[in-house]
Amino acid sequence: MNRNKLTKRFLLLSAALTMALSQSAFAGETVALNLDDAMLRAFQTNPTVSIAQYELDSARASYNAARQSRGISISASHTTQRGGADDDQYTNRLKGVDATGNLIYDRVNAGKGIANKHSNGLTASLPIFTGGKLSGQIQKAKANFKYNEIGVQRTYNEMRSTVTSGYFDMLQADNMQKLSAESVTRLEDHLKNVQAQYDVGVVAKADVLRSQVELADAKQDLIKAENQYQLAEASLNRIVGLPMDTNLKLDNILVYTAYDRTMEDCLAYAAEHRPELEQAKQNVEAYKGALKVARSGHMPQVAASASQSWSDTNWPGDENGNWGVGVSVEMNVFDTGVTLSKIHGAEADLKNAEETYRDTVDSVNLDVRNNYLSLREAEKRIGNTKLAVEQADEDYRIAQLRYMSGVGTNTDVLDAQVALTKAKTNYTQALYDYNTSKTALETSIGVPMSNPATAVKVQAAKTAEAAKATEEAAK
Numbered sequence: 001m002n003r004n005k006l007t008k009r010f011l012l013l014s015a016a017l018t019m020a021l022s023q024s025a026f027a028g029e030t031v032a033l034n035l036d037d038a039m040l041r042a043f044q045t046n047p048t049v050s051i052a053q054y055e056l057d058s059a060r061a062s063y064n065a066a067r068q069s070r071g072i073s074i075s076a077s078h079t080t081q082r083g084g085a086d087d088d089q090y091t092n093r094l095k096g097v098d099a100t101g102n103l104i105y106d107r108v109n110a111g112k113g114i115a116n117k118h119s120n121g122l123t124a125s126l127p128i129f130t131g132g133k134l135s136g137q138i139q140k141a142k143a144n145f146k147y148n149e150i151g152v153q154r155t156y157n158e159m160r161s162t163v164t165s166g167y168f169d170m171l172q173a174d175n176m177q178k179l180s181a182e183s184v185t186r187l188e189d190h191l192k193n194v195q196a197q198y199d200v201g202v203v204a205k206a207d208v209l210r211s212q213v214e215l216a217d218a219k220q221d222l223i224k225a226e227n228q229y230q231l232a233e234a235s236l237n238r239i240v241g242l243p244m245d246t247n248l249k250l251d252n253i254l255v256y257t258a259y260d261r262t263m264e265d266c267l268a269y270a271a272e273h274r275p276e277l278e279q280a281k282q283n284v285e286a287y288k289g290a291l292k293v294a295r296s297g298h299m300p301q302v303a304a305s306a307s308q309s310w311s312d313t314n315w316p317g318d319e320n321g322n323w324g325v326g327v328s329v330e331m332n333v334f335d336t337g338v339t340l341s342k343i344h345g346a347e348a349d350l351k352n353a354e355e356t357y358r359d360t361v362d363s364v365n366l367d368v369r370n371n372y373l374s375l376r377e378a379e380k381r382i383g384n385t386k387l388a389v390e391q392a393d394e395d396y397r398i399a400q401l402r403y404m405s406g407v408g409t410n411t412d413v414l415d416a417q418v419a420l421t422k423a424k425t426n427y428t429q430a431l432y433d434y435n436t437s438k439t440a441l442e443t444s445i446g447v448p449m450s451n452p453a454t455a456v457k458v459q460a461a462k463t464a465e466a467a468k469a470t471e472e473a474a475k
Helices: 003-021 035-045 047-068 133-199 205-240 263-273 275-298 338-405 410-445 452-474
Strands: 030-033 073-083 089-097 103-111 115-129 247-250 301-312 322-330
Touching (some): 035 205, 047 133, 133 205, 133 247, 133 410, 263 338, 275 338
Parallel strands (some): 030 247
Antiparallel strands (some): 089 103, 115 301, 301 322
16 A cells, blocks of 8 residues: 555544544534433533542542551651851860879860761651541541542433433424424414405404414514524533534434332432432541541550661761661640540531431432422323323314304414414423423432443444545545
């Protein structure tokens, strides 16, 4: 294969990979998006996920540091110094003995004693007993690590809920836009019929005017629905990391799928899987560790140590060695109540965490109940409104036939049209409420989000296939 052909294939492969994995689109571009794609894009681009992962990395490092503090620590030091006295120093030197036997000294100028000094040292220390300080620090760091580990899963669950809600919001806005357009079309067709009958003198001018007013109102509703659709589209673009003016083509629709869990099943599942509950438990564990640390202030601190030092006037100062080994004991005897105050504060923090856990349990149970009841309410409305749509559609057809036959009134037709639009709106709203309540319920009971890495692998496989197809086409 020649170099030009190889370069061409490389460029094509790069282009395929870039297009397949790109997290953005050109302004105004149309992007087809299903719910799974929206999830993957949000996981890859939304900063909330990255922040949670960085917090976990930081907590893991702190936990490792706390565990490793139980081991031996070795420190090395080196000092190079030059110095002496500001003034000349004098010493007494033995000169001899006088006739009476007394010692005779001379006073000798020793100079300023300016010289170099180089010293080196190695010190090893090992904590033997800390009164619970180290174990408390490790317990606190471990609980914080688990808290953040659960926080990553919680972030994925909440992101799934955010994406799904944004996706359903846009689907609902699209449905409302279509319903408004259908209403306008029906009223336009009806106005044509009324105008035709008025032209031949069958109906009064009032029927034409009333039909025109109803059509104008329906067009106002359509304008509002179109605006709501654009807002929902921009919001979903932001969630999945696309330019705000990207045109989205959604592949899913709002449908009804039965939910078979009972209230008791949901409450039991939430008790085991809701991330906030486990995080509240870990908070309690963290404050238990903090209380151990505070209480260690009244306990002795015992450590073993070993040292080796060298000093010399010549660099590097590796002569005149000295060594030492020993055990040190340190204990706070009196600190005017500082340690006791810290203990009282830690005890209060622990009680606070325990009460917070209890409150979280109640909040989770209430959240699950609210979402479950909302789900069942929307489920009942789906059946009722679906039947109402069929009845309203038939009523509108009959009202039209009666009006065209001269036995019904224009008001009957317009009222039937309003009822039909309302019935379809209620049905669509019930489907929307059911799906959003289902998503909220799954989030509230803690249904775990599938490992995003799986989705990434699937996407990578699709990218490889696309790149291969592109390369084959270039041959």
